[in-house]
Amino acid sequence: MLELKNLKLSYGSTQILNGVDLSVKRGDVVSIIGPSGTGKTTLLKCINYLVKPASGTIGFDKLKMDYQRPDNTAIQAIRLRTAMVFQQFNVFKNMTVIQNVMDPLVVVQRKSKDEARAIALQELDRVGLSDKLDSYPSQLSGGQLQRTGIARALAVKPDVMLFDEPTSSLDPELVGEVLRVIKDVTSSGITSLLVTHEMQFAKNISNRIVFMDRGVVAADGSPTEIFDAPSNPRLAQFLNSELAIQ
Amino acid sequence: MDLSIMIPELLLALPLTLAITFTAMIAGFVLALITTTFRVRRTPVVSQFADLYVSYARSVPVVLQLFVAFYGLPLVVDLFDVEDFVSPNVAAMVGLSLYHGGYLSEVLRPAYLAVERGQHDAADSLGYTFRQKILRVVGPQAVHIALPGYGNAIIYLIHNVALVMYIGAADVMATAHLVMERDYNQYQFETYLVLAAIYSLLCLVAWLVVRFFEMRNSKFALTATPAKVTMMASV
Numbered sequence: 001m002l003e004l005k006n007l008k009l010s011y012g013s014t015q016i017l018n019g020v021d022l023s024v025k026r027g028d029v030v031s032i033i034g035p036s037g038t039g040k041t042t043l044l045k046c047i048n049y050l051v052k053p054a055s056g057t058i059g060f061d062k063l064k065m066d067y068q069r070p071d072n073t074a075i076q077a078i079r080l081r082t083a084m085v086f087q088q089f090n091v092f093k094n095m096t097v098i099q100n101v102m103d104p105l106v107v108v109q110r111k112s113k114d115e116a117r118a119i120a121l122q123e124l125d126r127v128g129l130s131d132k133l134d135s136y137p138s139q140l141s142g143g144q145l146q147r148t149g150i151a152r153a154l155a156v157k158p159d160v161m162l163f164d165e166p167t168s169s170l171d172p173e174l175v176g177e178v179l180r181v182i183k184d185v186t187s188s189g190i191t192s193l194l195v196t197h198e199m200q201f202a203k204n205i206s207n208r209i210v211f212m213d214r215g216v217v218a219a220d221g222s223p224t225e226i227f228d229a230p231s232n233p234r235l236a237q238f239l240n241s242e243l244a245i246q
Numbered sequence: 247m248d249l250s251i252m253i254p255e256l257l258l259a260l261p262l263t264l265a266i267t268f269t270a271m272i273a274g275f276v277l278a279l280i281t282t283t284f285r286v287r288r289t290p291v292v293s294q295f296a297d298l299y300v301s302y303a304r305s306v307p308v309v310l311q312l313f314v315a316f317y318g319l320p321l322v323v324d325l326f327d328v329e330d331f332v333s334p335n336v337a338a339m340v341g342l343s344l345y346h347g348g349y350l351s352e353v354l355r356p357a358y359l360a361v362e363r364g365q366h367d368a369a370d371s372l373g374y375t376f377r378q379k380i381l382r383v384v385g386p387q388a389v390h391i392a393l394p395g396y397g398n399a400i401i402y403l404i405h406n407v408a409l410v411m412y413i414g415a416a417d418v419m420a421t422a423h424l425v426m427e428r429d430y431n432q433y434q435f436e437t438y439l440v441l442a443a444i445y446s447l448l449c450l451v452a453w454l455v456v457r458f459f460e461m462r463n464s465k466f467a468l469t470a471t472p473a474k475v476t477m478m479a480s481v
Contacts, residue, residue, distance in 0.1 A: 048371050079373040090364035094386040094466045104372040107382055136466045149368075156372060 001026045001191065002160060007046055007056035007067070009039075016042050017053060018215030024160070024193065029186045031202035032195045034212035035238055040195040041087070043212070044164050047193075048082050049075045080108070083153035087165040089145040091137045091152070097144075098124065098133040101152045109156065123151040127181050143174030150181055161185065163194040199242050203227050211235045252425060252433075253440055259421035260444070262335065266407050266417065267448075270342035271400065277347025282354040296351075303348020308406045315341030316413040338410035338417075346403050353399055357392035358384065390463045397456035401449050408445070418444060 002024040009017040016039045024030055032040045045051040046067075047058065053067045060081065065074040092100050098120050105116035124130055127147040137145055146166055153161060166182060167175045179201055186192045186205045196202050202209060202223070209226040211219040211234075219232040230236040284296040303311070316337040320330050361384050369379040411420035422441050426434050 045367075050367050050370060076373060079371060082371070084368075084371040086364060086368065088362075088364045090362075090368035092365065092368065092383050094383065094390070103382060104374070107378050108373045138466060152372075162371075 001061055002047070003059035004043075004046070005057045005059075007043065007053045009042060009046070009051065009053040015215055017046070017056075020056070020212075020215070020217055022210065022217060024191060026159075026191055027189055028208055029192045029206045030194070030208045030210055031206040032193065032210045032212060033197070033199065033202060033238075034218070038212045039215050040212050041164050044084070044162050044193060044195055047160075047162060048079050048084060050084075080156075081159045082162055083156050083158035083160075084162040084164060085146070085149050085153050085166045087168050089137075089142070089149045089169075091140075091145050091148045093137050096134045096136055097129055097140070097148050097151075100137075100148055101155045104152065104156050119155050120151070123155045124148075126154070126184070127151045128177070141174060142170045143177045146170065146178045147181055150178075150185065154185065159191060161190055161192040163192065163196070165195050165197065167196070167198060197242070199227070199239070211238070213238070249436075249440070252437065255425055256418050256421055256437075256440060256444065259416055259418045262415065263407055263417040263419075263448075266335070266338050266342060266410060266415070267404055269339040270346045270403055270407075273339070273343035274346030274350055274403070277343060278350035278354055281347060281351040282358065285351065285355055286358050299344075300348045300351050303345050304352060308342075308345055309409050309412055311345050312338060312341040312409055312413050315344065334410070334414040334416075337413055338407075338415045341413075342403065342406060342410070345406065346399065349402065350396070350399050353392050353395035354388065357388040357395065360391050361387045386463075390460075390466070393456060393460045393463070397453060400452045400456065404445065404448050404452060 002022075004020060004022045007017045007020040008015075018039075020039070020043055022030075022043070032043065034040055042051055046053045046056075049070070052070070056067045058065050058067070058078070060074075060078050063074055063077055065071050065078075091097075092103065095103060098117070101120035101123055102113070102116040105111045105119060106113060109116075111119075121130070121133075124133065127150055129144060129147055129151065132140065132144060132148075135144075137148070140148070150166070163182060167178050170178060175198070179198065182194070183201075183205050186194070194202065194206070204223075206223055209219075209221060209223050210217055211226060211232065213234050219226060219230070219235045225231075226235065227239065230239055281296045281300060284293045285300070287293070306314075316332075316334065319332045319337055319340060323330055323332055365383055365387065366379065369383045374382065407417060408419040410417050411423065414420075416424075418441060422437050426437050
C-alpha cells in the first residue's frame with residue numbers, strides 16, 4: 001500500500017538519504033532500526049512530507065507523487081490517511097488532553113463536537129488516560145504525554161501509523177507503559193512503521209525489520225532473519241553493540 | 247495654584263490622548279499581524295517591503311515619524327484627489343499606528359518563531375491547513391509568549407502619545423503647556439508632577455490588563471513549572 005522509491009535527501013553536503021526504497025503491505029508492522037544519523041526518522045517524515053526529499057517517488061495506494069514535483073493535493077491526501085507519533089511527543093501545549101485528541105477531528109475532519117468527544121473518550125480510555133482528560137500538557141509526565149500523542153493519532157483512524165522513536169525521550173521507567181500501548185495498537189492490525197532503538201520490542205511486535213545504514217536500506221527481512229541470522233556484517237556489528245547495551 | 251482647577255483642565259484633554267492611544271493600539275495590532283504574516287511566510291517582494299517598513303518604524307525617532315506623517319499624509323491624500331482631511335489629530339493617529347505596528351511586529355515575529363517546530367510538525371502531519379494551524383495551535387502559543395513584550399509595546403505607545411504636541415495635537419501634554427503659560431510659568435513643577443501621575447495611572451491600567459491575560463493563559467504555561475513572580479507593577 002505504501003511504496004517509496006529512490007528517496008534522496010541531503011542537508012548541505014551531508015547526504016542523509018541515499019536512494020532509499022521501501023514498500024509496505026497493508027497490515028505490515030515494520031520496524032526500522034539502525035545507527036543514529038542514518039536517516040530513519042528522516043525517511044519516516046518524508047512519507048507525510050514534514051521533510052522534503054530532493055528526489056524520489058512515493059506511491060500510496062493509487063496515489064503517486066514525484067518529490068521533484070510536490071503536489072499539495074497528494075500531500076494532504078497522504079497526511080489525512082497517516083498519523084504520526086513523535087519522539088518529542090508534540091502534544092499541543094495550549095490544549096488539554098481531550099482537546100488534543102478532539103481538535104483534529106473537529107478542525108480537519110469536520111466532525112461534530114459530540115462525535116469527536118465520543119471518539120476521543122474511547123481512544124483515551126484505550127491508552128489509559130481517562131483520568132487526565134482536562135489536564136494540560138505541562139501537568140503530565142513524558143509517558144502520559146506520549147500516550148496522549150498516540151490517542152490523538154489513533155483518533156483520526158489512519159490507514160498507516162508512523163511511530164518516530166516514541167520512547168527515545170522517556171525516562172526508563174516510563175518506557176514500559178508506552179510500549180504496552182504501542183503493542184496493543186500494532187496487534188490490532190493497523191499498518192505501522194516504527195523507528196526504534198528498542199531491539200527486543202521490535203523483534204516481538206514486527207513482522208518485518210528494516211535495517212538502515214548510511215542512508216540506504218542495508219538489510220530487510222523477518223525478525224528471525226534479521227536478529228538471529230544477520231547476513232550483513234554491518235548489521236551483525238550493530239546488533240552486537242546494541243545488545244551489549246541492553 | 248489650585249489643583250482642583252488644574253487637574254480637570256488637564257483631564258479635559260485626556261479623551262484625545264486615549265483616542266489616539268486606542269486607535270494606534272488597534273490599527274497597529276492589525277498592521278503588526280499583517281506585517282508579521284508576510285515576514286514569517288517570506289512572501290517574495292511583499293516581505294521585503296514589510297521588512298523595510300518595520301525597520302523604518304523601529305529606527306526612526308518617533309517624533310520624526312510624526313512629522314513625516316503630518317507633512318507626508320496631505321501629499322498622499324492629494325494623490326487620491328480627495329479633500330484634505332489631515333488634521334494634527336489624524337496625522338498623530340496614523341503616525342503612531344505605523345510606529346506601533348512596526349514595533350509590535352518585532353514582538354510578534356520572535357514569539358511566533360519561539361513556538362517549537364514540533365507543534366508545527368504535529369499540526370501539519372494531521373492535515374491542518376496553514377490557517378487552521380495558526381488559529382488553533384501556533385497563534386495561541388505565540389500570543390502567550392508575546393504577552394510580556396506586548397505589555398512593553400503598549401507602555402511605549404502611551405509614552406509616545408505625549409509627542410503628538412509637536413505636530414499640534416492638543417493632548418494632555420500640550421494642554422499642560424498651555425495651562426503653565428497661562429499661569430505665567432509659575433507652577434511648572436506641579437503641573438508636570440500631575441502629568442506624571444496621569445501617565446503612570448494610564449500605564450498601570452495597561453499593565454494590569456496585560457497581566458490579567460498573562461495569568462489567564464498561564465494554565466497552559468509553556469514551561470513545566472511557571473516561575474513564581476510577585477505581583478509588582480513594573481511600570
